Amino acid sequence: MHRVSLSLRLTRTQDASIQRHAEAHGITRYQAAIRVMEAGLATIMASSTPTSSDGADVAAAIGELVVRAAVLERLIDRTLYTSAAAYTFARQAALSGAHDPAKLDQALSEAAGEAYRRQRDLARGER
Incomplete structure (x- = not known):
C-alpha cells in the first residue's frame, strides 16, 4: 500500500x-x-452518496406507506367489529336462551355495533 x-x-x-x-x-x-x-x-x-434531487423516490415511498396504512386501518377496523360481534354472541348465549332467531339477530347486531363504536372511540381517545 x-x-x-x-x-x-x-x-x-x-x-x-x-x-x-x-x-x-x-x-x-x-x-x-x-x-x-x-x-x-x-x-x-x-x-456524500448522491440522492435524487427531485424526491420522486421519497414521494413514492410515502405514497406506498399511506396505501399500506389505509389497508391496515380497514383490516383493524374489521377485526375490531368481528371481535365485538363475537363478544356479544358469546355474552348473549351465556345470559339468555332466546327462541326468536330474528329478534336475537337484531339484538346481537345492535349490541355488536354498540360494542364496536365504544371500542373504536376508546382507541381514538374520544372517551
Missing part, C-alpha cells in the same frame, strides 16, 4: 481531544490522529 505523508495544523482544542482519545484507548497520539482522520473521512464518504 502506498502511503502519503500529510502535515496538518490543529487547534489546541482539537489536539487535546486527540490526546484524550489516545489516552483513553491506550494508543499513541499519532495513531489516535490517524483513527480520527479515517473516521472523519469514512463519515464524509458515507454522507
Whole structure:
C-alpha cells in the first residue's frame, strides 16, 4: 500500500481531544490522529452518496406507506367489529336462551355495533 505523508495544523482544542482519545484507548497520539482522520473521512464518504434531487423516490415511498396504512386501518377496523360481534354472541348465549332467531339477530347486531363504536372511540381517545 502506498502511503502519503500529510502535515496538518490543529487547534489546541482539537489536539487535546486527540490526546484524550489516545489516552483513553491506550494508543499513541499519532495513531489516535490517524483513527480520527479515517473516521472523519469514512463519515464524509458515507454522507456524500448522491440522492435524487427531485424526491420522486421519497414521494413514492410515502405514497406506498399511506396505501399500506389505509389497508391496515380497514383490516383493524374489521377485526375490531368481528371481535365485538363475537363478544356479544358469546355474552348473549351465556345470559339468555332466546327462541326468536330474528329478534336475537337484531339484538346481537345492535349490541355488536354498540360494542364496536365504544371500542373504536376508546382507541381514538374520544372517551
